[in-house]
Amino acid sequence: MSDRIASEKLRSKVMSADEAAQFVNAGDKVGMSGFTGAGYPKALPTAIANRAKEAHAAGSEYAIDLFTGASTAPDCDGVLAEADAVRFRMPYASDPIMRNKINEGKMGYSDIHLSHSGQYVENGFFGKLNVAIVEAVRITEEGHIVPSSSVGNNVEYLAAAEKIIIEVNSWQSLDLEGMHDIWNMPKLPNRIAIPISNAGDRIGKSYIEIDTDKVVAVVETNTPDRNAPFKPVDEVSQKIAGNFLDFLEGEVAAGRLSYDGYVMQSGVGNVPNAVMAGLLDSKFENIQAYTEVIQDGMVDLIDAGKMTVASATSFSLSPEYAEKMNNEAARYRESIILRPQQISNHPEVIRRVGLIATNGLIEADIYGNVNSTNVSGSRVMNGIGGSGDFTRNAYISSFITPSEAKGGAISAIVPFASHIDHTEHDVMVVISEYGYADLRGLAPRERVSKMIALAHPDYRPLLEEYYARATSGDNKFMQTPHDLATAFDFHRNLAKNGSMKSQDQLV
Known part of the structure; x- marks a missing residue:
């Protein structure tokens, strides 16, 4: 025994x-x-x-x-x-x-x-x-x-x-x-x-x-945790990480952030891990994390002396890093705190520490509504997790995503999100490999061009055509214009043809 x-x-x-x-x-x-x-x-x-x-x-x-x-x-x-x-x-x-x-x-x-x-x-x-x-x-x-x-x-x-x-x-x-x-x-x-x-x-x-x-x-x-390894950082992830760092630099230039005062939250995945890799060579020092999970990238930041403390409720480590954590837990417990998730994700504390939240998405629409959970509105992927806890209550809420998926068959930017987990009221910044859209303080129609600029070039004309229809003379209401007859054409195309692109583009 x-x-x-x-x-x-x-x-x-x-x-x-x-x-x-x-x-x-x-x-x-x-x-x-x-x-x-x-x-x-x-x-x-x-x-x-x-x-x-x-x-x-x-x-x-x-x-x-x-x-x-x-x-x-x-x-x-x-x-x-x-x-x-x-x-x-x-x-x-x-x-x-x-x-x-x-x-x-x-x-x-x-x-x-x-x-x-x-x-x-x-x-x-x-x-x-x-x-x-x-x-x-x-x-x-x-x-x-x-x-x-x-x-x-x-x-x-x-x-x-x-x-x-x-x-x-x-x-x-x-x-x-x-x-x-x-x-x-x-x-x-x-x-x-x-x-x-x-x-x-x-x-x-x-x-x-x-x-x-x-x-x-x-x-x-006597059995190990079974976490999957992270994928190697690819070109798209590197570009997203670079654009995220550009956004942080802009906040420093505006006086809203200091190089010595970045408190972060990060969702799980390969792209967030790439963002943390980008922080290794950045000007940011004494980074703190108040988040859900400790990932490989945070361990690297701690090892490099860039991150002073990471508070979470769990690890989400590759097998290699899980073994490293087991071997060196006595050292890492000086910098890492594991709390109950009712504390790690509590809105009260999130608001108080003034963190910048960064999470992934399935799709975002041209007005900044974000779907984190359901492909084409009906097929659940995983769940909302803690992204809602942090997005609603963060000092700055951001979402990072590649512009397309499934070899270009799916656009991350759509006319109207088929399911909405995070409304336009909570989403402040959206980032893809093509740049970042800072939506703070903008009326809905002012957001459209910024969101379309994040889309893959193949999808930008379709999004522009949709917005033109939505703002045509037939629509009397211009606060958040939609053409309901074609608002879900991207999703209908995907169901019918296996791609969100129009039939003309597929020919």
Whole structure:
């Protein structure tokens, strides 16, 4: 038995994953740890999936409602989805098998702002949480849980659940202990303010206190997080990063930012990682991050002495950098803080620290509305994640995107977004490889030329033609002109021809 389980009481609960899965019943609402492929349970998902397969083979129903922090990994979301073991999913899903089940209508999915999700569960919006399954670095003598490579919604799920199962993963470095900052949100109403004024403020404990009487099983594992590697930085990503840095330089020139005062938030992905690579050679120093996830680029900035502190709720590291973090966690915990996502994504703190938010998108329309979640309005990709938390409350909100996708078949700039997650009221800056559109203080029609300039040259004439129709004499209303008869022609073309381009362009 692992010496990572220091509590005598909880040592008596050690069992196999298959034995622990017997505590998870059909129809249960289950909260799991995990956020962007880090800190999720490694053994229980497969054991639960096997229970589902056995039940289905016997002609019985077996599925659970699954709540996490955000995305997990193929050996969590993937195995459960493949076994048809999930009836309902919340708040975010990126696994391709699970995505297909959702889009086929075989699984319910509620796409929720990450800052809201823990509170939703803790206050019973979905009903009683039956089981919490959480990965830990170790269990202390008192029975406290030291989280692993993410915190996510662990605090809320452990508090709300009737039963608790703990996976103690010896692959996770013991030196992660001390990196976490666990502060519990006070109960409603009339909460006190979260006492964070700077990204590096520590306000809580390094462990999660639990009711040990609720623990029904402890499972030992030794399995790595399964994060995907980032793609090499390509020419388009480099240009986007350059344009983003040009925007930051413009803010410095305008007196709205200093080289010594940049507080950043970054979404997950290859392009945001390229932006951080660009910061390595920039004039910016003493960069701080108040964000959701620690990515490879932030680790490089810390190593270079460019970033002094990074506050998040999870890692989203390539396998190489995850191994590096495990080996050097004692050093990195001097600069990195992992918090509950209800704190990392809290609007109050985001507004207070004055950060610049940078997130990706699926499409943006000519007036600055952004779709982050649904291709052609109906096919969900992943979810809104924390982008809404940061976009609405940031000092400056920005979105970065290549101008096209699928070999030019899809334009990131469209006449009218087919689904809107971030309205024109919240979107300040949009950046592609062709430049940046600063939309602050502009009336809707003043934004159009700036947004069209971000589009790929193949699509600019189509966008200009659309705007000409929208502002023709037949339209009496000129605040935000649209031609509703052709507003979704890009999306109709994609559905019919496999490309958003017009038939003339395809010939």
